[in-house]
Amino acid sequence: xxxxxxxxxxxxxxxxxxxxxDLATLFAPFTVHSDVLLAVSxxxxxxxxxxxxxxxxAQCRPPTRLHVATVDHGxxxxxxxxxxxxxxxxxxxxxxxxxxxxxxxxxxTRLQEAARHERYQALAAHAGAIGATAIATAHTRDDQAETxxxxxxRGSGIGGLAGMRAARPHGPLTLLRPxxxxxxxxxxxxxxAAGISFVEDPSNxxxxxxxxxxxxxxxxxxxxxxxxxAMERLARRMARADAALEAATDEALxxxxxxxxxxxxxxxxxxxxxxxxxxxxxxxxxxxxRAVAAVGEGPxxxxxLEALAAWIRALAGDxxxxxxxxxxxxxxxxxxxxxxxxxxxxxxxxxR
Numbered sequence: 001x002x003x004x005x006x007x008x009x010x011x012x013x014x015x016x017x018x019x020x021x022d023l024a025t026l027f028a029p030f031t032v033h034s035d036v037l038l039a040v041s042x043x044x045x046x047x048x049x050x051x052x053x054x055x056x057x058a059q060c061r062p063p064t065r066l067h068v069a070t071v072d073h074g075x076x077x078x079x080x081x082x083x084x085x086x087x088x089x090x091x092x093x094x095x096x097x098x099x100x101x102x103x104x105x106x107x108x109t110r111l112q113e114a115a116r117h118e119r120y121q122a123l124a125a126h127a128g129a130i131g132a133t134a135i136a137t138a139h140t141r142d143d144q145a146e147t148x149x150x151x152x153x154r155g156s157g158i159g160g161l162a163g164m165r166a167a168r169p170h171g172p173l174t175l176l177r178p179x180x181x182x183x184x185x186x187x188x189x190x191x192x193a194a195g196i197s198f199v200e201d202p203s204n205x206x207x208x209x210x211x212x213x214x215x216x217x218x219x220x221x222x223x224x225x226x227x228x229x230a231m232e233r234l235a236r237r238m239a240r241a242d243a244a245l246e247a248a249t250d251e252a253l254x255x256x257x258x259x260x261x262x263x264x265x266x267x268x269x270x271x272x273x274x275x276x277x278x279x280x281x282x283x284x285x286x287x288x289x290r291a292v293a294a295v296g297e298g299p300x301x302x303x304x305l306e307a308l309a310a311w312i313r314a315l316a317g318d319x320x321x322x323x324x325x326x327x328x329x330x331x332x333x334x335x336x337x338x339x340x341x342x343x344x345x346x347x348x349x350x351x352r
Contacts (some may be wrong), residue, residue, distance in 0.1 A: 003213060006022055012191070012283075012306065016053070017050065020059045020329055021071040023055060023056040023059060023060060024056070024060050024166070025050065025071075026030070026052065026056070026178050026179075027052075027053060027056045027060075027062070027178055028179065029134075029166070029167055029176050029326075030056075030060050030062065030064045030134070030136070030176065031052075031063070031064055032177070033064055033065060033132070033133045033134040033174070034063065034065065034131070034133065035064070035065045035066075035067060035130065035132040035133065035134075036053075036064055036065070036066055036067070036132055036133075036135075036136055036176070036314040037067045037068070037069055037123060037126065037127045037130065037132040037134070037136065038050055038053055038066060038067065038068045038069070038095075038136050039069060039070075039071070039119075039123055039135055039136065039137045039138070040068050040069070040070055040086050040090070040138075041070060041071070041086070041199075041201070042070065042082040042083070042085060042086045042198060042199045043198055043200065043201060043309055044184070044187050044188045044191050044198040044200075045138035045139070045140055045143075045179065045184060045187050046058055046137070046187045047086075047191050047196060047198045047247045048073075048187035048188075048190045048191055049136065049137075049138035049139065049178070049179060049187075050068060050086075050090065050093065050095070051093070051190065051191070051194055051196065052179075052190070053066055053136070054093040054094070055068070055096060064301035064343055065119050066095055067076075067095065067096050067097075067098070067130055067132055068086065068087075068090040068095045068096065068097040068098070069097070069098045069099075069122075069126050070082075070083040070086045070087070070097070070099050070100065070124050071100045071118075071119045071123065072099055072100070072101050072102075072213070073102060073106065073115050073118075073119070074102065074105075074106075075115070076203070078199075080099075082199050083099040084099070085199075087099060089196065092299040093164045097124060098123060100122040100126055101122075102118050102122060104118075105345075106118065111209075112211070113207055116207070118226035119228065120135075120170070123135050123170060123174055124170065126170075127173055128173075132173070133172075133173060133174065134173060134175070134176050135173055135174075135175055135176065136175075136176040136177070136178060137172065137175065137176070137177055138177075138179050139164055139179065139180055140179050140180065140182055140183060140184045140187060141180065141181055141183050141184070141228050141229065141232045141306065142183060142218075142228050143164070143184075143237055144163045144164055144178075144228070144231065144232045145218065145227075145228035145231035145232060146211055146214055146215060147163045147164055147235075148161060148163045148231045148232075148234060148235050148330075149214055149217070149218075149221075149231065150210065150211060150214055151163070153214075154194070155303070156230040156302070157302050158238050158241050158242050158245065158292075159238075159242045160302070161234065161235065162235055162236075162238040162241075162242045163231075163235035163239070164177060164180060164234075164235075165177070165239065166178070166180050166181075167213070176230075180232075181232065183228065183229075189190070194261075197242075205267070224283060240301060245282060245283065245286065246286070248280075248283050249283050249286040249287055249290070250286075252279055252283050252287050253287070253290075255274045256271065256272070256276070256279070256287070267295055267340060268295070268338050268339065268340035268341075269291045269294065269295060269338070270336050270337070270338045270339075271287070271291070271332075271336065271337045271338075271339075272335065272336060272337075273312075273332065273334070273336055273337050275336055276288075276312070276337055277313070281309070284309060285305060285306065285309050288305060288308065288309055288312075288337075288339075289305050291339040292325055292326055292330070293326070293342050294326075294329040294339075295328050295339055295340055296325065296326040296328030297326045297327035297328075298326065298341070299326075300325060300326045300336070301326075304325060305325075308323060308325055308330060312330075312332055312337060315332055317334065318334050319332075320332055320333040320334065324342045325337045326342060327341065327342055328340065328342055329341065329343070330344040
């Protein structure tokens with residue numbers, strides 16, 4: 001018996017507008033927040049997010065209050081006028097708008113990474129000031145495909161290949177991406193159907209940036225069957241596998257960390273060496289990563305964590321040693337693996 005194709009999601013750009021039920025499903029994650037901040041740059045994706053969120057608010061009458069903010073990076077002369085245009089549109093939709101300036105100039109190197117970091121810092125600060133507990137961005141299925149491809153080229157593990165999540169913690173806030181399964185073309189069509197103009201950021205096609213170069217590869221990959229929908233499907237499957245591995249790591253915490261490990265007054269985490277060695281390699285790796293992140297400086301680069309795990313496995317039964325990683329000191333003896341905070345680095349003094 002042949003299988004029927006899965007039903008396509010209703011088009012958001014339908015001339016009659018998306019159905020109330022579709023909007024309710026799309027923005028269901030918003031309803032647990034009393035206030036949500038929409039990050040709107042003025043591009044087609046975020047403009048469509050603002051239009052759809054306002055329609056959801058008007059049709060579904062949720063208790064959630066919506067706010068809009070535009071971050072002006074000051075990188076282009078047009079950016080201030082574009083932020084003002086977003087503010088004008090937000091006003092016509094009955095939404096409060098704020099233009100956020102960055103407190104310091106962006107560096108000349110790693111520009112996009114720095115801009116992203118400062119943008120989220122500014123949005124988070126404004127969200128806190130207005131009492132919002134979530135920030136919503138307009139990342140699309142196309143953005144997810146680029147993210148997966150970008151991480152694949154850099155050798156990411158399963159967690160990295162899961163791509164962006166539709167909802168994830170961002171400090172005390174929640175970062176929401178309600179449009180992550182929707183194609184960009186649909187959002188462009190939505191803006192055009194509504195007669196709303198939008199801006200195109202020239203950096204999106206600037207070959208100086210890795211993502212822009214990857215973007216030019218997507219049509220060729222799509223012709224071979226690896227289109228945005230396929231990569232978004234891969235991300236969902238990787239997220240499913242990642243969740244299973246995290247659950248297994250949680251179980252290792254319950255059976256090994258809490259019973260065979262202890263925290264000393266200094267915050268050191270002690271694991272039995274035999275218990276760690278008996279775990280599947282991926283689970284042991286994740287457990288080590290959690291321990292290093294808990295006492296050190298935060299999440300650890302996967303390749304460095306793999307090197308640490310390989311070093312521990314390579315030690316003979318009676319061998320011992322110590323290494324530092326990401327602000328943590330890892331000490332191994334015959335019976336235990338102890339992970340504590342590394343001593344503070346001494347300031348370098350130039351000899352006179």
